Amino acid sequence: MPKKPSTSANGFSAGTPWIYSDIVKEHFLNPRNFLMGDENKYQCDAKGIVGNPICGDQMLMMIKVDEKSRKITDVKWKTYGCASAIASTSALSELAKERTLDDALKITAEEIEEYLGGLPKHKFHCSVLGHEALASAIANYKKKHPLQKSSI
Numbered sequence: 253m254p255k256k257p258s259t260s261a262n263g264f265s266a267g268t269p270w271i272y273s274d275i276v277k278e279h280f281l282n283p284r285n286f287l288m289g290d291e292n293k294y295q296c297d298a299k300g301i302v303g304n305p306i307c308g309d310q311m312l313m314m315i316k317v318d319e320k321s322r323k324i325t326d327v328k329w330k331t332y333g334c335a336s337a338i339a340s341t342s343a344l345s346e347l348a349k350e351r352t353l354d355d356a357l358k359i360t361a362e363e364i365e366e367y368l369g370g371l372p373k374h375k376f377h378c379s380v381l382g383h384e385a386l387a388s389a390i391a392n393y394k395k396k397h398p399l400q401k402s403s404i
């Protein structure tokens with residue numbers, strides 16, 4: 253009779269393979285631009301908050317923007333999401349900095365996946381969470397700071 257894998261107190265089975273790349277693991281354990289503490293104390297120019305209908309997790313994204321160049325100068329975020337969401341948003345926050353608002357909107361889930369050295373297919377929806385929160389924050393910024401039509 254085959255031996256059952258032993259299960260530890262945290263519910264993980266001994267011998268269960270780690271399904272994430274080392275880069276994902278590193279970003280999960282050391283998330284970049286993660287907002288520590290009270291979000292009301294972070295002086296951002298715009299923010300977006302979204303929920304994931306698949307799992308019910310939430311993501312808050314806050315950005316600072318240079319008004320003249322419309323480049324993102326800083327990103328902070330926090331989430332109730334899983335390891336994939338944390339690693340994906342950590343990568344996204346690095347990719348978004350110093351991009352214009354419109355360039356940041358062009359960052360794709362595939363680009364994030366490539367940056368992280370791959371994500372399990374069933375975790376793809378987690379990588380979308382940060383992206384949607386960033387898009388929401390950018391929309392919030394554009395609403396507050398509409399482009400002025402040049403006088404001709």
Ligand code: FES
Pocket residue numbers: 304307308309333334335336337377378381
């Ligand atoms: S399972 Fe909810 S964000 Fe990954």
